[in-house]
Amino acid sequence: MSPAGVQELAAKAQQKRDDIARAAEAHTKSLIVKHQQKEAEQKVKEAARQEKIKELAKERKEREQEARKRMADIQKKKKEILKDREDKVLEHMEKVEANLKANRERLSKELEIKAELEKIKYEQAKDNVAREKAKQRQAARELEELHHDLSDIKKVRDDALDKLKRERQLQATKIRLHKDELKEEVFLIQVQNSWNKAHKMLNGWEKEGVVPPLPAHH
Numbered sequence: 001m002s003p004a005g006v007q008e009l010a011a012k013a014q015q016k017r018d019d020i021a022r023a024a025e026a027h028t029k030s031l032i033v034k035h036q037q038k039e040a041e042q043k044v045k046e047a048a049r050q051e052k053i054k055e056l057a058k059e060r061k062e063r064e065q066e067a068r069k070r071m072a073d074i075q076k077k078k079k080e081i082l083k084d085r086e087d088k089v090l091e092h093m094e095k096v097e098a099n100l101k102a103n104r105e106r107l108s109k110e111l112e113i114k115a116e117l118e119k120i121k122y123e124q125a126k127d128n129v130a131r132e133k134a135k136q137r138q139a140a141r142e143l144e145e146l147h148h149d150l151s152d153i154k155k156v157r158d159d160a161l162d163k164l165k166r167e168r169q170l171q172a173t174k175i176r177l178h179k180d181e182l183k184e185e186v187f188l189i190q191v192q193n194s195w196n197k198a199h200k201m202l203n204g205w206e207k208e209g210v211v212p213p214l215p216a217h218h
Helices: 003-145 150-208
Strands: none
Touching: 003 150
């Protein structure tokens, strides 16, 4: 082969090596670019993931804050309800105490009036007895003086019947007054039982820490 041919083959070989080298360099650059693109994408994805994590953390924190706020509102509302019920119970007990005091005062006045009436009736009864005894003595004298007079005898008998009627009326009055006293004693016992029951209910509510709704009182 001539020197020119050898040089031509050498040039072609060099050209081929250059082509291969350029192709390898281009491939390497392509791989580097792809790798850089992949890294950039990973960074973007990681940044997005971190942003998402921050958003979720922020949302979770907001939910926790909202939950704490709702819990605080619930506790506050519960305290307000319990305070309101406690105030109503105290108000009810004050009304009960006021009613009991008013009833005691009324009963005391009624008992004083009844005692005074009883005293008056007793004095009247004593006067009636004295008058009746006087009438009896007078009737005895008249009977002794006019024992032969049938009309006087009839009068004495009528007076005796009237006395018996008055005595029965007086006895009936005493019985009626005694019944009224018994009714007052029963009423006082019922009032005391109602107070004891309300006191026990309040103690039970305080021990349990819960105050049920009260019925309406007029």
